[in-house]
Amino acid sequence: MKPLVTSTTLLLLSKLRCVATFSPLHRVTTAITTNRSHNRHMMTSSHTAHAVLDKLQDIIGTDAGNRGMKSLIVPGDLGAASQTLGRLTPDSTVVVLSGFPCCVTQDPPTETDGPPGTFAIARCAAALGHTVIVVTDKCNEAVFGATLKDLALPDSVIANSIDNNRVSMQVFPSKFSDADEERFQKLAAACQLLIACERAGPGQDGTCYTMRGIDMTAAGLIAPLHRLVKEAAAPFLAIGDGGNELGMGKVIDEIVKNPKISNGRQIGCVVAADRLIAASVSNWGGYALAAGAAVVRAHDQVAKEGAPESLLAALQDWVSQCLPSDQDEIALLNRCVAAGCRDGVSGKMEATVDGMPLETSLQCLRDLRTAALSPKS
Secondary structure (H helix, E strand, O other), X not given: OOOOOXXXXXXXXXXXXXXXXXXXXXXXXXXXXXXXXXXXXXHHHHXXXXXXXXXXHHHHOOOOOOOOHHHHOXXXXXXXXXXXXXXXXXXXXXXXXXXXXXXXXXXXXOEOXXXXXXXXXHHHHHHOOOEEEEXXXXXXXXXXXXXXXXXXXXXXXXXXXXXXXXXXXXXXXXXXXXXXXXXXHHHHHHOOEEEEEEEEOOOOOOOOEOOOOOEOOOOOOOOOHHHHHHXXXXXXXXXXXXXXXXXXXXXXXXXXXXXXXXXXXXXXOOOEOOEEEEOOOHHHHHHHHHHHHHHHHHHHHHHHHOOHHHHHHHHHHHHHHHOOOHHHHHHHHHHHHHOOOEOOOOOOOOOEEOOEXXXXXXXXXHHHHHHHOXXXX
16 A cells, blocks of 8 residues: 555655755855855966966066076066065055166167066056056156156046056156155155166176176266165065166076176176066066066956956956057157167167067067966966
């Protein structure tokens, strides 16, 4: 005989199913499953971001100028620097040092490697919501001033900048007056992140040299801006390509023994950065830092929102804000040259960088943009 199933039995079974479905244990199990899924996404996103940041370093670290810069690469430092900038406390003051007056017999003595990368970083930091102060030597004022003028900034920066002064510039002479010293101390106190891009750095004798060993300090061209590394209580990121740039002290041993840097013991900078970005051309390092910070910000935003499907849109948004376009860079470099800027290798007043045509730098910028926009490793 089959067991008798009454309406009372069916009602009891239905209630038991409801209890099982909506019990605290079920809710805890559901929460754990959801958190595990979220954590897996965060771990995957983090892995992908690190892979992209490594790709950015590969792009800028080809040693295109054949100067032996590969030995100066510190694995992971571009990624760490990108995280530092991309996760900087909102509305911070970022100070960007630049200026390498290696064309010492010219007026101005400024080279084309430096200004483009510097203002790419400035654009990025402004897009991320920070106030940026670009600092250079008095002798570089004409070129950097021309670069700042008509600087292409994303619409978000222009719309949110009440006084339209999100990016500004300060210049210092080689010898400080009392007023210069006071201004310098205020700058050091305000700085919350210090970045150097193709900034001349002192060697072991305290002198700044060109790659050919020419003394720029004795020529009265160098302001003692390296003091900010010690006097500003801020993390220090640096970008260089030859070993004589500020921050390269982190790899001074590699500089000294590098066979392609014949006078490394003399010209090598002894001031170390917290994070060092070595690139074939310093401008490229500036582009890579901007791209890396955009990648970090996009991945962090998506992880916070828990919406992995929006990653590509976030990357497109932040990369477009943080990286200049080809047209921006062409116009910027033309302004530099019109102000008297010269190629540091050829010495010619032309829109080339370190002896390479502008198209080479533009291709690097395109490659970095493509890599940054990739949601997968």
